[in-house]
Amino acid sequence: MTVGIFITGTDTNVGKTVVSAGLALVLRDRGVRVGVMKPVATGCYGRDERLISQDAAFLMEAAQNERPPLASPARFRNPLSPNVAALLEKKEVDVPFILKSYRQLQKHYDFLIVEGIGGLMVPLKKDYYVANLIRDMGLPIVIVSHAGLGAINHTLLTADAAIIRGLEVRGIIFNRVSVANYSLAEITNPKVIHDLSGIPVLGSLPEVEGLHRENCQFGRLKEVFRERIQVDKILGPNAASFQRI
């Protein structure tokens, strides 16, 4: 059975795509057949019938995948919460179709990386949130957070929302931490968050040199991710089967 991970975050713009791409690059380098998915995307561009999700494009480039319709099954133009974007565009978020695409994708890969949209409580449709989608996909999660002031509150709220909804939290990754001139909050927050939540901290990513989302350049992302993130803890009990051959 295909296994995978759902990359969520404390907020939009926190680094879910960068973390997902970093993981894809490292796993691909190990020889793992890794697939990627952005199940719902808003703020897409292009012609109506061929809307493009920049997140999905970036992830597919990282994983070298060629299944755009399955990897990005629900796309909306307006940069809004999916339920609102869908309403404005006289569409709806078709959850059964998303889950069908997910199951199809599973057949093609050993490991799937699924990037969420915003955080756990982003509504996809009435009474159905990103957290519900994760439950329906049956995936564990990684929470991407910042480490600066406010991170304790944002991260613990996300962890609580996950645990209450029965999600398995593999760990937390702090993104865009300073490598020089750390703020006091950045130095102290990861340990405080770990102590209060009991959730493993899987590492911190600094600002990655040469990373450019808009033209799909990864710069040193693969090397930095491998050095600083505990990839095997993301993989969980399946880590042994995804070692480099």
Ligand SMILES: Nc1ncnc2c1ncn2[C@@H]1O[C@H](COP(=O)(O)OP(=O)(O)OP(=O)(O)O)[C@@H](O)[C@H]1O
């Ligand atoms: N570690 C990093 N080094 C350099 N740039 C980064 C890093 N992390 C994020 N960025 C940049 O910050 C922006 C936001 O990151 P990203 O797109 O990964 O966030 P996101 O959580 O996926 O956002 P969204 O909610 O829109 O999906 C992007 O332009 C990305 O290139």
Ligand SMILES: [Mg+2]
């Ligand atoms: Mg993203």
